[in-house]
Amino acid sequence: MSGVTKSAVETSGQIESKPTGAIGPVAGVHCHDFLSVCDLAPGLIESVFETAAAYKADPSAYAGVLAGKSVVMLFEKPSLRTHVTFDIGLTRLGAHVLYLDHSKQRLGEREAVKDYARNLERWADAVVARVFNHSVLLEMADNATIPIVNALSDVEHPCQALADLFTIQERLGTLKGKKIAYVGDGNNVCHSLMLCSAMMGVDVTVISPKGFEPQYAVVREAVRLAEQSGATVRISNTLEAIGGHDAVYTDAWVSMGQAHQAGLRKDSFVGFQIDEEVMQRASRGIGAGAIFMHCLPAHRGEEVIDAVIDSDYSVVYDQAENRMHVQNALMMLLLGGANA
Template identity: 40%
Template sequence: MKGRNLLSLADLTVNELETLLDLAQKLKTGYTPRSAANQVLGLLFYKASTRTRVSFSVAMYHLGGQVIDLNPQAMQVGRGEPIQDTARVLGGYLDAIAIRTFAQKEIEQFAEYADIPVINALSDLSHPCQILADLLTMQETFQTLEGLTLTYLGDGNNVAHSLLLGCALAGVNIRIATPPTYQPDSAIVEQAKHLAQSGTEITLTDDAKEAVEGAEVLYTDVWASMGQEDSAAERLPVFQSFQVNEDLVNLASPEAIILHCLPAHRGEEITEDVLESARSRVWQQAENRMHAQKALLASVLGLSD
C-alpha cells in the first residue's frame, strides 16, 4: 500500500485488509519494520480527539518518525485558505497526513491535491481506522473473522458505515439495529452489499432484541456524535430500547464480547456494569487503535515491504 490513501475501508481489497490486520498483530507482538526516521506525519484535526490523536502519534514515534500536530485555527486554512492550496503545500513538507474533519468531501479534496498518503482519521461519513482496530480485537478474541456475527446498536453514523464496509470485506455478518429514522446511509449499505463476501449477511432492523440474538459481538456508540450535541436530549427516549444492558447481552451468544469505540456515556448507550464486565473488550479495542494505525502507517510509508 505504499503511497496509498485510506479515505474509506472500501479503498481496500479483502487481501489488503487481511494483510493489514496480520501486520498489526505482528507489530503488537514485537515485529520491527524498517525505520521511519526522517519521515513526518501531520495530524490536521478540526474535531476533538483523544484516542485517534494519541494513538497515531505514538504509532509514528514507535516507527521512528516524527509527528506535527497541526491546529487548523493556527493555520491559514482556518482563515479561509482553499483546501487545495493547503494540501499542495503540506504535501511538499510531510510524508503522510491524517485528517479528522466534519465533511468527507474535504478529506477527498485534500487527497486529490496532496501528493502524499492521506488517511481519514474520522469524518461525518466514515471512521475507517476505528474499524481496523475493531476487527483486530475480534480476530484476537475468536482467531478468525469469517462467519462471526456483529450487532451494532444505536445511531446509523460514521462508525456504523465503516463497520458495514469492514465487516463486508472480512466476511463478518453484520446486523445494524437503529430507530427507523436513524438508519445508515443507503448508499453505504449498497456499497457494503457489493463488497460482501459470499454468504455474508447484512441486516438492517429496528428490533434490538432480534438483532442481538446469537451474535458474537455487540457494538455500540454514543447516540449523538460530535456536532449533534444540540439533539442529544431529544434522542434519549428514541434510543432507549437500544441500550446495551445486561438483559440485552443475555440474548447474545454465551461467548459474546462487547465493543464501544469510546468515549462512552455510561448509563445511556451502555450500562456501567456491561462496560466493566468480563465480556467487555473495550480497553483492548482502544489499545488496538495504536497497533492497527501503526500497521497502516508502516504500509503507506513502505516500511513493511
C-alpha cells in the same frame, strides 16, 4: 442524517440489493490514500492485521522503520484515542509528527483546501486528518501526491473499523462467519464497521431507531461487498433482532456537533441501551458468549450500563489499544516501512 429509505427495511430486517458498483463514500477511490475501509482490498486488510499482530508482539523490531518520514496531523475535532495512538505510534516507528489544531478554524476557511494540500505535499510524507466534512478529505486527496488518511469524518471512521475487526479476530479467531450486531446510531463508525465486516465475511446486523439508520448508499455498498464475501447485511429497528451474535457493538447516542439534538436523540434511543439482559439474548447459541464493543468515549448509563462495559466480556480497552497497532501497520504500508 440521511437514512435508509422506508422500502429498504423489510419486516425480516434483511436488505436486498443488486450490485450497483462503487457508490457513496467509496466512489472515486484513491489507491494510495485511506479515506474509506474500501480503499484496502480484503487481502491487504489481512496483511495489515498480520503486521499489527507482529508489531504488538515485538514493537522493538519495528523501531525506526519510518525514520526520516514526517506526518502532519490536521484535527478539526478533539480526540483522545486517535490523537494519542497516531502520535505515539508514529513516534515509536521513528517518524516525526506535527499536530495542527484546527478546532477553532476549519480547513478551507483561512486558505483553500487545494492550496493547503499542495503546500503540505512539499514538506510532509503523509497527512492524517480528522474533519467534519468528508468532502475536505476528498479534495485534499485530489490535490496531494502524498497519502491522506481519514482519522474520522462525517461519513466514515475507517481506522476504528480496522481496530474493531482486528480485535474480534484476536479475541474470537477467524473472522469469516462471525456475527456482529451494532446497536445505535447509523453513523460514521457504523458505516465503516458495516463495510469492513462485509468485506471480511462477517455477518453484520445494524439495529437503530427509525430515522437513525445508516445511509442507504452505504447499506447498498455493504450488501454488494457481502455478496462477494458470502456474508449478510441486515438492518432492523428493534432489539428483537439480537440473538446468536458473537459481538455486540454500540456508540454514543449524541456525538460531537450534535448537542443541539441531544433531547430528540435521547428520547429516540430509549429502549436501545445495552444491558446484561441484551447481552444474554445476544449470546443465545454462542458457546463462549458475546463480547461487548464500544469505540469510546462512552456515555455510561445511556447507551451502555457499567455492568456491561466493565465486565470480563468487554473488549473496549483492547479496541483502544489496537488502534495504535493497526494504524502503525497501515502507516508502514502507506509509507513503505514494512512489507505489510
